[in-house]
Amino acid sequence: xxxxxxxxxxxxxxxxxxxxxxxxxxxxxxxxxxxxxxxxxxxxxxxxxxxxxxxxxxxxxxxxxxxxxxxxxxxxxxxxxxxxxxxxxxxxxxxxxxxxxxxxxxxxxxxxxxxxxxxxxxxxxxxxxxxxxxxxxxxxxxxxxxxxxxxxxxxxxxxxxxxxxxxxxxxxxxxxxxxxxxxxxxxxxxxxxxxxxxxxxxxxxxxxxxxxxxxxxxxxxxxxxxxxxxxxxxxxxxxxxxxxxxxxxxxxxxxxxxxxxxxxxxxxxxxxxxxxxxxxxxxxxxxxxxxxxxxxxxxxxxxxxxxxxxxxxxxxxxxxxxxxxxxxxxxxxxxxxxxxxxxxxxxxxxxxxxxxxxxxxxxxxxxxxxxxxxxxxxxxxxxxxxxxxxxxxxxxxxxxxxxxxxxxxxxxxxxxxxxxxxxxxxxxxxxxxxxxxxxxxxxxxxxxxxxxxxxxxxxxxxxxxxxxxxxxxxxxxxxxxxxxxxxxxxxxxxxxxxxxxxxxxxxxxxxxxxxxxxxxxxxxxxxxxxxxxxxxxxxxxxxxxxxxxxxxxxxxxxxxxxxxxxxxxxxxxxxxxxxxxxxxxxxxxxxxxxxxxxxxxxxxxxxxxxxxxxxxxxxxxxxxxxxxxxxxxxxxxxxxxxxxxxxxxxxxxxxxxxxxxxxxxxxxxxxxxxxxxxxxxxxxxxxxxxxxxxxxxxxxxxxxxxxxxxxxxxxxxxxxxxxxxxxxxxxxxxxxxxxxxxxxxxxxxxxxxxxxxxxxxxxxxxxxxxxxxxxxxxxxxxxxxxxxxxxxxxxxxxxxxxxxxxxxxxxxxxxxxxxxxxxxxxxxxxxxxxxxxxxxxxxxxxxxxxxxxxxxxxxxxxxxxxxxxxxxxxxxxxxxxxxxxxxxxxxxxxxxxxxxxxxxxxxxxxxxxxxxxxxxxxxxx
Numbered sequence: 001x002x003x004x005x006x007x008x009x010x011x012x013x014x015x016x017x018x019x020x021x022x023x024x025x026x027x028x029x030x031x032x033x034x035x036x037x038x039x040x041x042x043x044x045x046x047x048x049x050x051x052x053x054x055x056x057x058x059x060x061x062x063x064x065x066x067x068x069x070x071x072x073x074x075x076x077x078x079x080x081x082x083x084x085x086x087x088x089x090x091x092x093x094x095x096x097x098x099x100x101x102x103x104x105x106x107x108x109x110x111x112x113x114x115x116x117x118x119x120x121x122x123x124x125x126x127x128x129x130x131x132x133x134x135x136x137x138x139x140x141x142x143x144x145x146x147x148x149x150x151x152x153x154x155x156x157x158x159x160x161x162x163x164x165x166x167x168x169x170x171x172x173x174x175x176x177x178x179x180x181x182x183x184x185x186x187x188x189x190x191x192x193x194x195x196x197x198x199x200x201x202x203x204x205x206x207x208x209x210x211x212x213x214x215x216x217x218x219x220x221x222x223x224x225x226x227x228x229x230x231x232x233x234x235x236x237x238x239x240x241x242x243x244x245x246x247x248x249x250x251x252x253x254x255x256x257x258x259x260x261x262x263x264x265x266x267x268x269x270x271x272x273x274x275x276x277x278x279x280x281x282x283x284x285x286x287x288x289x290x291x292x293x294x295x296x297x298x299x300x301x302x303x304x305x306x307x308x309x310x311x312x313x314x315x316x317x318x319x320x321x322x323x324x325x326x327x328x329x330x331x332x333x334x335x336x337x338x339x340x341x342x343x344x345x346x347x348x349x350x351x352x353x354x355x356x357x358x359x360x361x362x363x364x365x366x367x368x369x370x371x372x373x374x375x376x377x378x379x380x381x382x383x384x385x386x387x388x389x390x391x392x393x394x395x396x397x398x399x400x401x402x403x404x405x406x407x408x409x410x411x412x413x414x415x416x417x418x419x420x421x422x423x424x425x426x427x428x429x430x431x432x433x434x435x436x437x438x439x440x441x442x443x444x445x446x447x448x449x450x451x452x453x454x455x456x457x458x459x460x461x462x463x464x465x466x467x468x469x470x471x472x473x474x475x476x477x478x479x480x481x482x483x484x485x486x487x488x489x490x491x492x493x494x495x496x497x498x499x500x501x502x503x504x505x506x507x508x509x510x511x512x513x514x515x516x517x518x519x520x521x522x523x524x525x526x527x528x529x530x531x532x533x534x535x536x537x538x539x540x541x542x543x544x545x546x547x548x549x550x551x552x553x554x555x556x557x558x559x560x561x562x563x564x565x566x567x568x569x570x571x572x573x574x575x576x577x578x579x580x581x582x583x584x585x586x587x588x589x590x591x592x593x594x595x596x597x598x599x600x601x602x603x604x605x606x607x608x609x610x611x612x613x614x615x616x617x618x619x620x621x622x623x624x625x626x627x628x629x630x631x632x633x634x635x636x637x638x639x640x641x642x643x644x645x646x647x648x649x650x651x652x653x654x655x656x657x658x659x660x661x662x663x664x665x666x667x668x669x670x671x672x673x674x675x676x677x678x679x680x681x682x683x684x685x686x687x688x689x690x691x692x693x694x695x696x697x698x699x700x701x702x703x704x705x706x707x708x709x710x711x712x713x714x715x716x717x718x719x720x721x722x723x724x725x726x727x728x729x730x731x732x733x734x735x736x737x738x739x740x741x742x743x744x745x746x747x748x749x750x751x752x753x754x755x756x757x758x759x760x761x762x763x764x765x766x767x768x769x770x771x772x773x774x775x776x777x778x779x780x781x782x783x784x785x786x787x788x789x790x791x792x793x794x795x796x797x798x799x800x801x802x803x804x805x806x807x808x809x810x811x812x813x814x815x816x817x818x819x820x821x822x823x824x825x826x827x828x829x830x831x832x833x834x835x836x837x838x839x840x841x842x843x844x845x846x847x848x849x850x851x852x853x854x855x856x857x858x859x860x861x862x863x864x865x866x867x868x869x870x871x872x873x874x875x876x877x878x879x880x881x882x883x884x885x886x887x888x889x890x891x892x893x894x895x896x897x898x899x900x901x902x903x904x905x906x907x908x909x910x911x912x913x914x915x916x917x918x919x920x921x922x923x924x925x
Contacts, residue, residue, distance in 0.1 A: 062559035067497025070490035082377035089415030108375025120278035121319025126340035146295035170332035177320035184367030184382025221273030281327030328749035446470035508854035527562035534561025601862035611740035721844035738782035746886035787897030
């Protein structure tokens with residue numbers, strides 16, 4: 001019986017136990033599913049945050065590209081070519097060319113040319129030095145008086161040689177100067193970006209005219225010519241040009257082939273491009289003894305060439321540009337645009353002796369001059385003016401014939417320029433109509449006067465001089481008009497780009513506030529669909545109307561098409577439900593700081609002196625942070641506060657640092673910023689400034705101190721987490737401060753080209769992308785590092801809990817009990833507190849990224865507006881345009897670094913979460 005009752009009890013308990021086990025299994029499965037669903041939701045949130053930041057960055061990129069396409073314009077390059085069979089204008093051949101065998105537009109005066117291009121040969125390097133009086137100390141500058149052969153020739157053979165001061169047009173980079181020296185045109189500012197990778201010249205040029213005439217052109221030197229004129233030389237000896245630390249390889253290679261080639265005689269034009277002087281300037285500067293050695297070597301080269309010249313050969317020694325006092329170039333300072341030009345012929349060439357002060361001529365005047373002297377057509381797109389004195393008779397016995405020869409050369413030149421203006425204005429339609437009409441009337445009058453002189457050439461010296469003056473006025477007026485017209489801007493694109501940048505900043509400001517609201521999700525499906533649709537519609541309209549598909553315009557349409565629907569939907573969903581004041585949470589002092597920073601970009605003086613103004617602004621912001629700490633009680637004895645604190649909402653925890661510690665951090669940071677200002681590089685616009693002999697060793701200390709100052713932020717759990725505007729603004733400003741502390745300046749001559757050879761002392765061979773990448777990494781290293789480290793502003797307060805155990809403070813109502821009962825100790829959880837609310841963590845990362853992009857976006861917007869409003873300012877190409885380019889590149893680098901930094905933090909967070917899940921499962925087993 002007992003056995004039966006036990007069996008019946010077991011029978012009754014069996015189903016109950018089985019049901020319990022089944023319920024537990026179901027609960028376990030549900031928990032696993034919830035955890036898996038939570039992991040999927042967290043993963044989707046992270047992906048949404050990254051996609052949203054990428055989309056916002058694309059909006060800024062589209063605005064920058066649209067503004068750039070309207071601001072940094074390139075002129076239209078015509079592919080028309082001049083020909084001997086097609087004179088530049090109506091009328092007979094000019095005086096002196098009729099009946100001459102092989103005559104083209106004008107009979108040639110020389111059958112051979114030796115062109116020696118000494119890179120960066122500044123005018124004062126070749127300028128003759130006055131003799132020293134008794135008792136006067138000689139000038140000790142190493143670059144003066146080293147080209148003695150030029151001075152000796154000018155003194156002994158004054159009718160055979162002439163020294164000019166050649167004025168180059170900015171930008172003074174080698175590739176742009178070579179284009180100007182062969183085409184006679186003006187390079188545009190944006191072409192400076194292609195100095196790393198030259199492209200073949202499609203315009204008509206001297207090299208093409210020489211090859212069309214069957215002349216044998218031999219080249220040796222800088223391999224930039226290989227890319228500009230592929231396959232154009234009968235014989236060529238190219239040497240790599242980018243290794244600015246190598247002073248001798250190119251020059252020695254030229255000397256190895258120069259004299260044997262010249263003595264061989266199988267050439268009509270010999271071009272030698274020496275680089276040693278330019279590389280010496282980059283490496284040592286012009287005041288180094290090495291510069292004296294290189295100039296002495298060039299003097300020996302010129303002397304050796306003069307000894308080998310024949311009567312039918314013209315020697316031209318020219319510098320493509322000058323250099324600054326530091327040996328750099330690329331801008332438009334007087335030292336950079338001033339180059340030497342020396343002409344010599346074994347036969348008499350000039351009717352008069354040289355003037356006491358060398359004449360100043362535009363560099364592009366050499367192109368039409370050489371073309372007519374060699375019996376070639378002037379390149380179609382030339383706007384240079386012939387150097388008229390080279391076409392006068394060497395013997396001054398017939399002044400009328402000399403003047404008529406000069407007028408003939410000028411008239412040919414004016415006809416060619418007039419033809420170019422007619423063709424260009426019909427194709428581009430961006431020349432000033434009124435001024436163009438006036439110039440054409442001036443040319444018509446001068447041409448009619450010239451034709452009358454040809455019909456009655458006797459006894460018209462005064463009229464002939466009047467014609468020469470009118471033709472020169474026309475040519476100089478055309479050059480001035482082209483300089484101004486090719487700086488004309490597309491106001492529509494500039495306005496559209498600035499508006500898109502402003503809209504992107506507005507978006508960052510709004511969404512940074514909305515990101516912490518419950519229920520906000522940065523969904524991009526609808527905006528992306530609208531942006532794609534607008535791009536397709538725009539492309540279809542352009543295709544149907546026969547217009548060119550411009551990627552910049554299509555990108556801008558995609559940006560606008562995606563931005564407007566998002567703002568509309570976001571405002572309808574979140575913005576309209578909250579007061580307008582809550583959408584603009586920037587504190588007043590920070591807003592004032594941003595306004596000052598914004599306005600400073602409109603002053604060329606502030607832009608030039610930004611390296612000194614930035615530490616002042618940063619120090620002011622740090623003082624504000626310290627004052628805020630005091631106002632909120634963090635510099636007082638530890639006590640509980642109920643008012644909101646510096647960075648987060650009111651905290652229920654005790655500050656982690658004493659007042660002395662926090663004050664020490666602020667004072668230490670201010671001291672570091674002040675000391676870092678002692679290490680700087682002076683811009684060329686401030687000659688009274690003296691650069692530091694070494695760069696700042698305190699930039700990294702400032703970097704760490706800003707981390708420590710951010711560590712004084714109290715923590716709120718379980719969320720939402722946020723980083724204040726003060727900290728984000730200081731972080732962005734610290735990136736700018738580090739940029740200047742490392743010796744950089746937002747101008748092209750100040751770029752650290754030597755960085756291209758870090759790790760590659762022997763050069764890179766034919767590679768151009770690797771040195772460009774190294775130089776870019778060196779220039780924008782501060783932008784990249786601070787952008788990647790931006791998420792630390794959110795993480796560092798949690799990491800600072802490792803300084804010791806935290807005490808659990810009692811609520812305010814239990815003060816009496818707290819005095820009796822000892823306080824409980826709590827082990828610091830550090831950044832693991834973020835694991836309690838992963839959705840708040842992702843929202844905080846999105847908010848931080850948008851705040852940082854907003855501060856950077858305000859800077860690039862200010863630069864764009866300053867460049868737009870001050871586009872006719874005297875300093876637009878010297879100050880405002882380079883500043884805009886550097887800020888744009890810095891923004892792109894910073895946005896990419898910010899994306900990588902946030903992605904890295906999310907990746908680490910995911911790995912830590914996975915590790916904790918495995919640890920919990922192991923403990924449960």
